[in-house]
Amino acid sequence: MPEYIYKASDNAGKVVEGIMSAPEESALVAKLHGMGYIPIKVSPSSKSQKFSLSMKFSFSLPFGNVSGADLLAFTQELSTLIKAGLPLDRSLSILVELTENEKLKEIVAELLKDIRGGRSFSDALAKHPRIFDRLYINMVKAGEAGGVLDVVLERLADFLDRSQQLKSTILNAMIYPIILICVMAIVIAVMLMFVIPRFAKIFEMMGKAIPLPTQILMSFSIALKSYWWLLGALGFIVYIAFRQYLATEGGRRTWDGLKLRLPVLRMLILKIEVARFSRTLGTLINSGVPLLQSLTIVKEVVKNVVVSHTILDVSKGAKEGKGVSGPLRSIGMFPPLAMHMIRVGEETGRLDDMLIRVADTYDLDIQNSVKRFISILEPLLILVMSFVVAFIVLSIISAILSINDISF
Numbered sequence: 001m002p003e004y005i006y007k008a009s010d011n012a013g014k015v016v017e018g019i020m021s022a023p024e025e026s027a028l029v030a031k032l033h034g035m036g037y038i039p040i041k042v043s044p045s046s047k048s049q050k051f052s053l054s055m056k057f058s059f060s061l062p063f064g065n066v067s068g069a070d071l072l073a074f075t076q077e078l079s080t081l082i083k084a085g086l087p088l089d090r091s092l093s094i095l096v097e098l099t100e101n102e103k104l105k106e107i108v109a110e111l112l113k114d115i116r117g118g119r120s121f122s123d124a125l126a127k128h129p130r131i132f133d134r135l136y137i138n139m140v141k142a143g144e145a146g147g148v149l150d151v152v153l154e155r156l157a158d159f160l161d162r163s164q165q166l167k168s169t170i171l172n173a174m175i176y177p178i179i180l181i182c183v184m185a186i187v188i189a190v191m192l193m194f195v196i197p198r199f200a201k202i203f204e205m206m207g208k209a210i211p212l213p214t215q216i217l218m219s220f221s222i223a224l225k226s227y228w229w230l231l232g233a234l235g236f237i238v239y240i241a242f243r244q245y246l247a248t249e250g251g252r253r254t255w256d257g258l259k260l261r262l263p264v265l266r267m268l269i270l271k272i273e274v275a276r277f278s279r280t281l282g283t284l285i286n287s288g289v290p291l292l293q294s295l296t297i298v299k300e301v302v303k304n305v306v307v308s309h310t311i312l313d314v315s316k317g318a319k320e321g322k323g324v325s326g327p328l329r330s331i332g333m334f335p336p337l338a339m340h341m342i343r344v345g346e347e348t349g350r351l352d353d354m355l356i357r358v359a360d361t362y363d364l365d366i367q368n369s370v371k372r373f374i375s376i377l378e379p380l381l382i383l384v385m386s387f388v389v390a391f392i393v394l395s396i397i398s399a400i401l402s403i404n405d406i407s408f
Contacts, residue, residue, distance in 0.1 A: 002020050002024075003044070004044055040279045070101045075153060088121060092110055092111055094151075122137050125140060135297050135300075138284065140152060151290075162363065180385070183385075192217075192223055196396070214399040256307075270307070271365055279356060282300045289404060292315060299311040314327040325342045342354060
Protein backbone atom coordinates (compact mmCIF):
# COMPACT_ATOMS: atom_id res chain seq x y z
CA MET A 1 0.00 0.00 0.00
CA PRO A 2 1.50 3.38 -0.96
CA GLU A 3 2.50 5.90 1.68
CA TYR A 4 1.61 9.60 1.59
CA ILE A 5 3.09 12.62 3.31
CA TYR A 6 0.35 14.90 4.58
CA LYS A 7 -0.02 18.35 6.11
CA ALA A 8 -3.27 19.11 7.89
CA SER A 9 -4.81 21.52 10.36
CA ASP A 10 -6.84 20.67 13.45
CA ASN A 11 -9.87 22.62 14.67
CA ALA A 12 -7.63 25.00 16.64
CA GLY A 13 -5.65 25.84 13.51
CA LYS A 14 -2.53 23.92 14.55
CA VAL A 15 -0.60 22.37 11.65
CA VAL A 16 0.24 18.68 11.90
CA GLU A 17 2.42 16.62 9.55
CA GLY A 18 2.98 12.92 9.12
CA ILE A 19 3.13 9.85 6.88
CA MET A 20 0.18 7.51 6.43
CA SER A 21 -0.61 4.54 4.22
CA ALA A 22 -3.73 4.54 2.05
CA PRO A 23 -4.93 2.83 -1.15
CA GLU A 24 -5.09 6.21 -2.91
CA GLU A 25 -4.94 9.94 -2.19
CA SER A 26 -8.71 10.41 -1.88
CA ALA A 27 -8.89 7.62 0.72
CA LEU A 28 -6.23 9.36 2.80
CA VAL A 29 -8.14 12.66 2.60
CA ALA A 30 -11.30 10.91 3.82
CA LYS A 31 -9.31 9.27 6.62
CA LEU A 32 -7.93 12.63 7.76
CA HIS A 33 -11.43 14.12 7.73
CA GLY A 34 -12.57 11.24 9.92
CA MET A 35 -9.81 12.03 12.39
CA GLY A 36 -11.04 15.64 12.63
CA TYR A 37 -8.23 17.14 10.54
CA ILE A 38 -8.46 19.54 7.60
CA PRO A 39 -6.12 18.25 4.83
CA ILE A 40 -3.93 21.00 3.37
CA LYS A 41 -1.42 19.09 1.26
CA VAL A 42 -1.10 15.40 0.39
CA SER A 43 1.74 14.00 -1.74
CA PRO A 44 3.30 10.55 -2.31
CA SER A 45 6.28 9.77 -0.06
CA SER A 46 9.75 9.23 -1.53
CA LYS A 47 9.31 5.46 -1.13
CA SER A 48 6.21 5.53 -3.31
CA GLN A 49 7.90 7.70 -5.91
CA LYS A 50 11.13 5.75 -6.33
CA PHE A 51 9.69 3.45 -8.99
CA SER A 52 8.07 6.28 -10.93
CA LEU A 53 9.60 6.99 -14.32
CA SER A 54 7.77 10.27 -14.85
CA MET A 55 9.85 13.43 -14.61
CA LYS A 56 8.62 16.85 -13.63
CA PHE A 57 10.78 19.90 -14.06
CA SER A 58 10.20 22.99 -11.97
CA PHE A 59 11.98 26.19 -12.86
CA SER A 60 12.23 29.03 -10.37
CA LEU A 61 14.18 32.21 -10.73
CA PRO A 62 17.07 33.04 -8.38
CA PHE A 63 17.25 35.80 -5.77
CA GLY A 64 14.13 34.66 -3.90
CA ASN A 65 11.56 35.27 -6.63
CA VAL A 66 8.17 33.53 -6.49
CA SER A 67 7.70 30.92 -9.20
CA GLY A 68 4.43 29.83 -10.77
CA ALA A 69 4.63 26.55 -8.82
CA ASP A 70 4.93 28.47 -5.53
CA LEU A 71 1.89 30.62 -6.36
CA LEU A 72 -0.09 27.52 -7.36
CA ALA A 73 0.73 25.76 -4.07
CA PHE A 74 -0.26 28.86 -2.07
CA THR A 75 -3.60 29.17 -3.92
CA GLN A 76 -4.41 25.47 -3.56
CA GLU A 77 -3.65 25.43 0.15
CA LEU A 78 -5.56 28.66 0.82
CA SER A 79 -8.55 27.33 -1.13
CA THR A 80 -8.51 24.10 0.91
CA LEU A 81 -8.39 25.92 4.25
CA ILE A 82 -11.15 28.42 3.43
CA LYS A 83 -13.34 25.71 1.93
CA ALA A 84 -12.95 23.81 5.21
CA GLY A 85 -14.51 26.75 7.06
CA LEU A 86 -11.45 28.48 8.53
CA PRO A 87 -11.49 32.30 8.56
CA LEU A 88 -9.20 34.06 6.07
CA ASP A 89 -6.84 35.44 8.72
CA ARG A 90 -6.48 32.02 10.39
CA SER A 91 -5.85 30.40 6.98
CA LEU A 92 -3.14 32.93 6.14
CA SER A 93 -1.49 32.50 9.55
CA ILE A 94 -1.27 28.76 8.88
CA LEU A 95 0.21 29.39 5.42
CA VAL A 96 2.87 31.66 6.92
CA GLU A 97 4.15 28.54 8.71
CA LEU A 98 3.73 26.22 5.73
CA THR A 99 5.16 28.34 2.90
CA GLU A 100 8.70 27.26 2.02
CA ASN A 101 9.62 30.10 -0.35
CA GLU A 102 11.04 32.87 1.85
CA LYS A 103 9.89 35.69 -0.44
CA LEU A 104 6.34 34.34 -0.58
CA LYS A 105 6.39 33.76 3.19
CA GLU A 106 7.12 37.50 3.69
CA ILE A 107 4.30 38.45 1.31
CA VAL A 108 1.79 36.14 3.05
CA ALA A 109 2.78 37.70 6.38
CA GLU A 110 2.14 41.17 4.91
CA LEU A 111 -1.25 40.00 3.56
CA LEU A 112 -2.16 38.75 7.03
CA LYS A 113 -1.11 42.04 8.60
CA ASP A 114 -3.17 44.07 6.08
CA ILE A 115 -6.29 41.93 6.57
CA ARG A 116 -6.08 42.19 10.34
CA GLY A 117 -5.68 45.94 9.81
CA GLY A 118 -9.05 46.13 8.04
CA ARG A 119 -8.11 45.84 4.34
CA SER A 120 -9.99 43.56 1.99
CA PHE A 121 -8.10 40.56 0.62
CA SER A 122 -8.15 41.92 -2.95
CA ASP A 123 -6.74 45.29 -1.81
CA ALA A 124 -4.00 43.50 0.12
CA LEU A 125 -3.14 41.44 -2.97
CA ALA A 126 -3.05 44.59 -5.13
CA LYS A 127 -0.04 45.81 -3.10
CA HIS A 128 2.02 43.00 -4.72
CA PRO A 129 1.34 43.31 -8.48
CA ARG A 130 4.53 41.44 -9.43
CA ILE A 131 3.21 38.31 -7.71
CA PHE A 132 -0.57 38.63 -8.09
CA ASP A 133 -1.64 39.88 -11.52
CA ARG A 134 -4.88 41.64 -12.43
CA LEU A 135 -6.56 38.34 -13.23
CA TYR A 136 -5.85 37.04 -9.72
CA ILE A 137 -6.88 40.27 -7.98
CA ASN A 138 -10.11 40.75 -9.96
CA MET A 139 -11.22 37.17 -9.43
CA VAL A 140 -10.65 37.50 -5.68
CA LYS A 141 -12.54 40.82 -5.70
CA ALA A 142 -15.48 39.15 -7.47
CA GLY A 143 -15.38 36.27 -4.97
CA GLU A 144 -15.43 38.68 -2.04
CA ALA A 145 -18.34 40.64 -3.53
CA GLY A 146 -20.37 37.45 -4.11
CA GLY A 147 -19.40 35.77 -0.85
CA VAL A 148 -17.89 32.81 -2.73
CA LEU A 149 -14.18 33.35 -2.12
CA ASP A 150 -13.60 29.62 -1.56
CA VAL A 151 -15.15 28.76 -4.96
CA VAL A 152 -13.17 31.48 -6.74
CA LEU A 153 -9.89 30.37 -5.16
CA GLU A 154 -10.63 26.80 -6.26
CA ARG A 155 -11.16 28.03 -9.84
CA LEU A 156 -7.99 30.12 -9.61
CA ALA A 157 -6.04 27.08 -8.43
CA ASP A 158 -7.41 25.05 -11.35
CA PHE A 159 -6.55 27.88 -13.77
CA LEU A 160 -2.98 28.16 -12.46
CA ASP A 161 -2.59 24.38 -12.48
CA ARG A 162 -3.64 24.12 -16.14
CA SER A 163 -1.37 27.04 -17.09
CA GLN A 164 1.54 25.42 -15.23
CA GLN A 165 0.92 22.10 -16.97
CA LEU A 166 0.99 23.79 -20.37
CA LYS A 167 4.29 25.55 -19.55
CA SER A 168 5.77 22.31 -18.24
CA THR A 169 4.73 20.44 -21.39
CA ILE A 170 6.50 22.97 -23.62
CA LEU A 171 9.59 23.23 -21.38
CA ASN A 172 9.96 19.46 -21.00
CA ALA A 173 9.64 19.00 -24.76
CA MET A 174 12.38 21.58 -25.39
CA ILE A 175 14.92 20.10 -22.96
CA TYR A 176 16.31 17.47 -25.35
CA PRO A 177 16.68 19.86 -28.35
CA ILE A 178 18.42 22.41 -26.08
CA ILE A 179 20.83 19.72 -24.86
CA LEU A 180 21.53 18.76 -28.48
CA ILE A 181 22.26 22.36 -29.45
CA CYS A 182 24.59 22.82 -26.46
CA VAL A 183 26.47 19.59 -27.21
CA MET A 184 26.76 20.58 -30.87
CA ALA A 185 28.16 24.00 -29.94
CA ILE A 186 30.67 22.50 -27.46
CA VAL A 187 31.90 19.85 -29.93
CA ILE A 188 32.39 22.39 -32.70
CA ALA A 189 34.10 24.89 -30.39
CA VAL A 190 36.52 22.24 -29.05
CA MET A 191 37.43 21.08 -32.54
CA LEU A 192 37.96 24.62 -33.83
CA MET A 193 39.92 25.87 -30.81
CA PHE A 194 42.06 22.83 -29.93
CA VAL A 195 42.04 20.19 -32.69
CA ILE A 196 42.33 22.29 -35.86
CA PRO A 197 45.24 24.50 -34.62
CA ARG A 198 47.43 21.38 -34.19
CA PHE A 199 46.81 20.34 -37.74
CA ALA A 200 47.46 23.91 -38.89
CA LYS A 201 51.02 23.75 -37.52
CA ILE A 202 51.65 20.50 -39.40
CA PHE A 203 50.36 22.01 -42.65
CA GLU A 204 52.55 25.09 -42.21
CA MET A 205 55.65 22.93 -41.70
CA MET A 206 54.91 20.96 -44.87
CA GLY A 207 54.64 24.20 -46.86
CA LYS A 208 52.18 22.83 -49.40
CA ALA A 209 48.97 24.32 -50.73
CA ILE A 210 45.96 23.60 -48.58
CA PRO A 211 42.52 22.91 -50.09
CA LEU A 212 39.97 25.74 -49.93
CA PRO A 213 37.58 24.02 -47.45
CA THR A 214 40.51 23.49 -45.05
CA GLN A 215 41.57 27.13 -45.44
CA ILE A 216 38.04 28.28 -44.57
CA LEU A 217 38.02 25.97 -41.57
CA MET A 218 41.38 27.25 -40.35
CA SER A 219 40.26 30.87 -40.74
CA PHE A 220 37.28 30.13 -38.50
CA SER A 221 39.59 28.38 -36.03
CA ILE A 222 42.03 31.32 -35.87
CA ALA A 223 39.20 33.84 -35.49
CA LEU A 224 37.55 31.84 -32.72
CA LYS A 225 40.77 31.20 -30.80
CA SER A 226 42.12 34.75 -31.12
CA TYR A 227 38.94 36.77 -30.79
CA TRP A 228 36.61 34.58 -28.73
CA TRP A 229 36.30 37.36 -26.16
CA LEU A 230 35.31 39.83 -28.88
CA LEU A 231 32.75 37.41 -30.34
CA GLY A 232 31.34 36.84 -26.84
CA ALA A 233 31.12 40.56 -26.14
CA LEU A 234 29.53 41.17 -29.54
CA GLY A 235 26.98 38.43 -28.89
CA PHE A 236 26.16 39.92 -25.48
CA ILE A 237 25.75 43.42 -26.99
CA VAL A 238 23.46 42.05 -29.73
CA TYR A 239 21.41 40.23 -27.07
CA ILE A 240 21.02 43.38 -24.93
CA ALA A 241 20.18 45.49 -27.99
CA PHE A 242 17.57 42.93 -29.07
CA ARG A 243 16.03 42.93 -25.58
CA GLN A 244 15.88 46.72 -25.63
CA TYR A 245 14.27 46.60 -29.06
CA LEU A 246 11.64 44.14 -27.83
CA ALA A 247 10.95 46.45 -24.87
CA THR A 248 9.62 49.07 -27.31
CA GLU A 249 6.03 48.78 -28.56
CA GLY A 250 7.05 48.84 -32.22
CA GLY A 251 9.81 46.28 -31.74
CA ARG A 252 7.56 43.87 -29.87
CA ARG A 253 4.80 44.22 -32.47
CA THR A 254 7.27 43.61 -35.33
CA TRP A 255 8.79 40.54 -33.63
CA ASP A 256 5.42 39.02 -32.70
CA GLY A 257 4.13 39.70 -36.19
CA LEU A 258 7.18 37.96 -37.69
CA LYS A 259 6.55 34.87 -35.56
CA LEU A 260 2.98 34.73 -36.88
CA ARG A 261 4.29 34.76 -40.46
CA LEU A 262 6.43 31.64 -39.97
CA PRO A 263 4.43 28.65 -41.30
CA VAL A 264 5.57 26.19 -38.61
CA LEU A 265 5.19 28.49 -35.61
CA ARG A 266 2.04 30.37 -36.66
CA MET A 267 -0.51 27.68 -35.85
CA LEU A 268 1.28 26.64 -32.65
CA ILE A 269 1.40 30.25 -31.36
CA LEU A 270 -2.25 30.85 -32.27
CA LYS A 271 -3.32 27.65 -30.49
CA ILE A 272 -1.42 28.69 -27.36
CA GLU A 273 -3.00 32.15 -27.42
CA VAL A 274 -6.49 30.72 -28.08
CA ALA A 275 -6.11 28.39 -25.08
CA ARG A 276 -4.84 31.25 -22.89
CA PHE A 277 -7.60 33.64 -24.09
CA SER A 278 -10.38 31.08 -23.62
CA ARG A 279 -9.31 29.78 -20.21
CA THR A 280 -8.75 33.27 -18.80
CA LEU A 281 -12.00 34.73 -20.15
CA GLY A 282 -14.03 31.67 -19.16
CA THR A 283 -12.59 31.63 -15.63
CA LEU A 284 -13.24 35.36 -15.14
CA ILE A 285 -16.83 35.23 -16.42
CA ASN A 286 -17.50 32.11 -14.34
CA SER A 287 -16.23 33.97 -11.27
CA GLY A 288 -18.63 36.87 -11.77
CA VAL A 289 -16.33 39.42 -13.41
CA PRO A 290 -18.24 41.51 -16.05
CA LEU A 291 -17.51 40.68 -19.71
CA LEU A 292 -15.97 44.04 -20.67
CA GLN A 293 -13.74 44.08 -17.61
CA SER A 294 -12.77 40.46 -18.31
CA LEU A 295 -11.75 41.31 -21.89
CA THR A 296 -9.56 44.14 -20.59
CA ILE A 297 -7.78 41.70 -18.28
CA VAL A 298 -7.48 39.06 -21.01
CA LYS A 299 -5.74 41.60 -23.25
CA GLU A 300 -2.93 41.81 -20.69
CA VAL A 301 -2.74 38.03 -20.22
CA VAL A 302 -2.29 37.26 -23.93
CA LYS A 303 1.46 37.34 -24.65
CA ASN A 304 1.54 37.98 -28.41
CA VAL A 305 1.06 41.73 -28.99
CA VAL A 306 -0.56 41.27 -32.41
CA VAL A 307 -3.18 38.89 -30.97
CA SER A 308 -3.56 41.15 -27.91
CA HIS A 309 -4.46 44.15 -30.08
CA THR A 310 -7.19 42.16 -31.82
CA ILE A 311 -8.90 41.75 -28.44
CA LEU A 312 -9.50 45.52 -28.49
CA ASP A 313 -11.75 44.95 -31.50
CA VAL A 314 -13.53 42.16 -29.62
CA SER A 315 -14.05 44.51 -26.66
CA LYS A 316 -15.46 47.23 -28.96
CA GLY A 317 -17.80 44.71 -30.56
CA ALA A 318 -18.98 43.51 -27.15
CA LYS A 319 -19.75 47.12 -26.16
CA GLU A 320 -21.88 47.44 -29.29
CA GLY A 321 -23.82 44.29 -28.38
CA LYS A 322 -22.18 41.98 -30.92
CA GLY A 323 -21.00 39.53 -28.28
CA VAL A 324 -17.63 37.76 -28.54
CA SER A 325 -17.96 35.31 -31.44
CA GLY A 326 -19.04 37.94 -34.00
CA PRO A 327 -16.00 40.24 -33.58
CA LEU A 328 -13.69 37.20 -33.40
CA ARG A 329 -15.08 35.95 -36.71
CA SER A 330 -14.56 39.33 -38.37
CA ILE A 331 -10.92 39.44 -37.19
CA GLY A 332 -10.28 36.08 -38.87
CA MET A 333 -7.29 35.15 -36.68
CA PHE A 334 -8.78 32.50 -34.37
CA PRO A 335 -9.29 28.95 -35.70
CA PRO A 336 -12.82 28.14 -36.99
CA LEU A 337 -13.38 25.42 -34.36
CA ALA A 338 -12.77 27.87 -31.50
CA MET A 339 -15.11 30.50 -32.99
CA HIS A 340 -17.83 27.90 -33.60
CA MET A 341 -17.66 26.61 -30.00
CA ILE A 342 -17.73 30.16 -28.60
CA ARG A 343 -20.76 31.02 -30.76
CA VAL A 344 -22.57 27.92 -29.45
CA GLY A 345 -21.71 28.99 -25.91
CA GLU A 346 -23.26 32.43 -26.50
CA GLU A 347 -26.40 30.96 -28.07
CA THR A 348 -26.94 28.53 -25.19
CA GLY A 349 -26.09 31.07 -22.48
CA ARG A 350 -23.12 28.99 -21.30
CA LEU A 351 -20.26 31.04 -22.68
CA ASP A 352 -18.03 30.48 -19.64
CA ASP A 353 -18.35 26.68 -19.78
CA MET A 354 -17.77 26.60 -23.53
CA LEU A 355 -14.68 28.81 -23.24
CA ILE A 356 -13.20 26.38 -20.71
CA ARG A 357 -13.96 23.52 -23.12
CA VAL A 358 -12.22 25.42 -25.92
CA ALA A 359 -9.17 25.85 -23.67
CA ASP A 360 -9.15 22.14 -22.76
CA THR A 361 -9.44 21.18 -26.43
CA TYR A 362 -6.57 23.40 -27.51
CA ASP A 363 -4.39 22.46 -24.53
CA LEU A 364 -4.50 18.86 -25.74
CA ASP A 365 -3.96 19.99 -29.33
CA ILE A 366 -0.93 22.06 -28.24
CA GLN A 367 0.63 19.05 -26.49
CA ASN A 368 0.25 16.99 -29.68
CA SER A 369 1.56 19.84 -31.85
CA VAL A 370 4.61 20.34 -29.62
CA LYS A 371 5.37 16.61 -29.77
CA ARG A 372 5.11 16.66 -33.58
CA PHE A 373 7.30 19.77 -33.79
CA ILE A 374 9.96 18.23 -31.52
CA SER A 375 9.84 14.94 -33.46
CA ILE A 376 10.80 16.96 -36.58
CA LEU A 377 13.28 19.24 -34.81
CA GLU A 378 15.34 16.49 -33.14
CA PRO A 379 16.42 14.62 -36.31
CA LEU A 380 16.95 17.97 -38.04
CA LEU A 381 19.37 19.09 -35.29
CA ILE A 382 21.18 15.74 -35.44
CA LEU A 383 21.44 16.10 -39.22
CA VAL A 384 22.89 19.62 -38.93
CA MET A 385 25.34 18.50 -36.25
CA SER A 386 26.42 15.53 -38.37
CA PHE A 387 26.88 17.76 -41.43
CA VAL A 388 29.06 20.28 -39.54
CA VAL A 389 31.24 17.60 -37.93
CA ALA A 390 31.53 15.76 -41.26
CA PHE A 391 32.61 19.00 -42.97
CA ILE A 392 35.34 19.53 -40.36
CA VAL A 393 36.59 15.94 -40.59
CA LEU A 394 36.55 15.85 -44.40
CA SER A 395 38.38 19.18 -44.58
CA ILE A 396 41.18 17.80 -42.41
CA ILE A 397 41.31 14.51 -44.33
CA SER A 398 41.43 16.28 -47.73
CA ALA A 399 44.32 18.45 -46.50
CA ILE A 400 46.24 15.39 -45.25
CA LEU A 401 45.68 13.58 -48.54
CA SER A 402 46.78 16.60 -50.59
CA ILE A 403 50.01 16.90 -48.56
CA ASN A 404 50.85 13.26 -49.17
CA ASP A 405 49.94 13.61 -52.87
CA ILE A 406 47.32 10.88 -52.60
CA SER A 407 44.52 11.33 -55.07
CA PHE A 408 40.95 10.23 -54.75
